[in-house]
Amino acid sequence: MTAEAMNKKLFARACWMTLLVAAALAGLVRAQQSSETSRGTTELVTLEEQKHLRNVRQLTFGGQNAEAYFSLDDKQLIFQHQGAGVPCDQIYTMPLDTPDGKPATPKLVSTGKGRTTCSYFFPAGDRILFSSTHAASADCPPKPDYSHGYVWPIYDTYQICTAKPDGRELKQLTNAPGYNAEATITRDGKRIVFTSTRNGDLDIYSMNADGSDVKQLTHELGYDGGPFWSYDGKKIVYRAEHPKTPEEIADYKDLLAKNLIRPGNLELWVMDADGSHKHQVTHNGAANFGPYWFPDGKRIIFASNMADPKNGRDFDLYVINEDGTGLERVTYHPDFDAFPMFSSGGKKLVWASNRNGKEPHETNIFLADWVE
Numbered sequence: 001m002t003a004e005a006m007n008k009k010l011f012a013r014a015c016w017m018t019l020l021v022a023a024a025l026a027g028l029v030r031a032q033q034s035s036e037t038s039r040g041t042t043e044l045v046t047l048e049e050q051k052h053l054r055n056v057r058q059l060t061f062g063g064q065n066a067e068a069y070f071s072l073d074d075k076q077l078i079f080q081h082q083g084a085g086v087p088c089d090q091i092y093t094m095p096l097d098t099p100d101g102k103p104a105t106p107k108l109v110s111t112g113k114g115r116t117t118c119s120y121f122f123p124a125g126d127r128i129l130f131s132s133t134h135a136a137s138a139d140c141p142p143k144p145d146y147s148h149g150y151v152w153p154i155y156d157t158y159q160i161c162t163a164k165p166d167g168r169e170l171k172q173l174t175n176a177p178g179y180n181a182e183a184t185i186t187r188d189g190k191r192i193v194f195t196s197t198r199n200g201d202l203d204i205y206s207m208n209a210d211g212s213d214v215k216q217l218t219h220e221l222g223y224d225g226g227p228f229w230s231y232d233g234k235k236i237v238y239r240a241e242h243p244k245t246p247e248e249i250a251d252y253k254d255l256l257a258k259n260l261i262r263p264g265n266l267e268l269w270v271m272d273a274d275g276s277h278k279h280q281v282t283h284n285g286a287a288n289f290g291p292y293w294f295p296d297g298k299r300i301i302f303a304s305n306m307a308d309p310k311n312g313r314d315f316d317l318y319v320i321n322e323d324g325t326g327l328e329r330v331t332y333h334p335d336f337d338a339f340p341m342f343s344s345g346g347k348k349l350v351w352a353s354n355r356n357g358k359e360p361h362e363t364n365i366f367l368a369d370w371v372e
Contacts, residue, residue: 044356044366048332053349053368058356059094059103060364066352067339068365071121072187074343076165077350078119078128079365081106088115088140091130093165096367109167113138115155118182121165122209123189128165131181133157135172144260150312151260154179154202160194160211173211179259182225185209186233191273193217193236195225202261204238206273217275222252223261224269230293234273237281237291237300239266263287268302270322281324285309290339295346298322301330303338313361317351336363346370 044056059068063083070077075096080089091110098104110116114134121128133141136157144153158181163170174180178197185192193206199216202223207214218224222242229236241263243252255261268281268288282288286306293300301319307329308314315338317330331337335354342349349370352363 045368046332049330052330052371054371056366056368057103058364058366059096059350060106061103062358062362062364064089064361064363065365066363067118068350068352069120069341070343070348070350071125072123072344073125074345074348076121076125077365078109078121078130079106080117080119089117091116091119091128093128107166109163109165110134111167111170114157115141117158118184120184122162122185123187125165127162129160129162129183129185129192131158131160131183133159135159145258148255148258148260149262150264151255151262154197154256154259154261156197156259160192173207182227184228186229187231188233191229191233193227193229195227197256202256204236204275215275217271218278221249223263223266226289226291228292229273230297231295232297235270235293235297236273237268237270237293239289239291240269241266263289268300268320270300281320281322283324287315292341294319295342295344299326301340301342301349303340313354336361342370 045053063081065079065081068077068079076093078093081092082089090108090112092106093109094104094106110132111134114132114137116130116132119128119130133155141155144151156178158179159172160174160180160183161170161172176198180196183192183194189209191206192209195202196205201221202225203216203218204224204227205214205216220242224238224240227236227238243249265285266287266289268291269278270281271278284306286304286309288302288304291300291302299319299321301317303315304318305311305315307316313335315336317337317340319328319330320326333355337351337353340349340351347370348367350367353366354363
């Protein structure tokens with residue numbers, strides 16, 4: 001072999017080795033990037049939670065964000081937020097996806113006055129639904145008197161409103177005195193279900209989308225509220241606490257007269273759309289709330305502190321069959337996980353959580369792929 005041929009062979013071998021090293025380095029970089037991406041996702045959920053929750057994304061950062069619900073086409077979320085510069089809850093919307101893949105900047109769609117709660121999209125996407133105290137006062141309503149223990153305020157200035165998705169053309173749907181809130185609408189856009197104290201007790205009502213044809217659905221003494229329609233609009237799941245003993249009844253009535261309730265034992269119930277065939281789903285003696293139907297109409301996902309009933313902040317997500325069987329825990333993260341909602345096809349789950357917060361009690365919105 002000539003010297004020239006030998007040099008060419010050595011050069012070729014050197015080039016080949018260089019390519020192998022480059023390929024190995026590239027593979028290592030890709031593996032590191034994949035590991036970092038995976039680690040960034042899995043840090044948001046525990047190992048147990050990965051059974052049902054995958055590809056988790058944090059959508060809000062800072063303050064208290066809760067009750068996030070999908071638009072019917074699953075492209076938007078509507079939710080309530082309070083934080084820096086926002087002293088009490090206001091309603092915001094945001095798209096789930098953005099051109100650059102970064103979390104969207106939420107857009108204020110309520111008036112910025114008073115306090116708001118319980119927002120929802122109309123199925124057609126042409127209007128939004130929420131409750132607000134702004135008509136009574138532009139100021140935040142007073143915080144509840146915690147000398148009574150852990151209580152929830154039932155502001156008697158809440159009225160149910162609708163508006164365009166950008167907040168224009170605001171209209172008030174309810175005018176009855178007292179608390180009118182916790183409204184959701186059927187997927188065909190025809191009926192709204194809500195909670196009201198118009199009869200002197202906390203009961204569930206339904207009405208047409210324009211506010212007409214109001215019908216009372218519950219009549220039991222106690223708190224019946226937080227209702228959600230099944231996907232076909234034939235059933236309603238809700239939370240309830242019905243005092244039984246003379247002491248419980250007296251305590252409930254005394255607090256309600258002060259526009260307060262004590263949510264110590266909230267059980268889940270289901271009824272037909274007309275209020276018939278009521279039956280209790282949970283029987284655990286804990287605080288169960290925020291129920292939402294699976295698309296199959298047979299199962300319910302909800303929040304509960306049943307694992308630690310004495311802890312006022314340790315809520316997790318659970319799944320249960322409508323008949324009360326098949327209970328399964330979904331989240332295990334310390335502190336608060338609640339307000340779950342499935343996308344139209346049941347492939348995505350959105351919920352509110354304290355996880356990954358930078359400040360105490362910071363609550364953010366999270367989105368995950370749901371895995372059966």
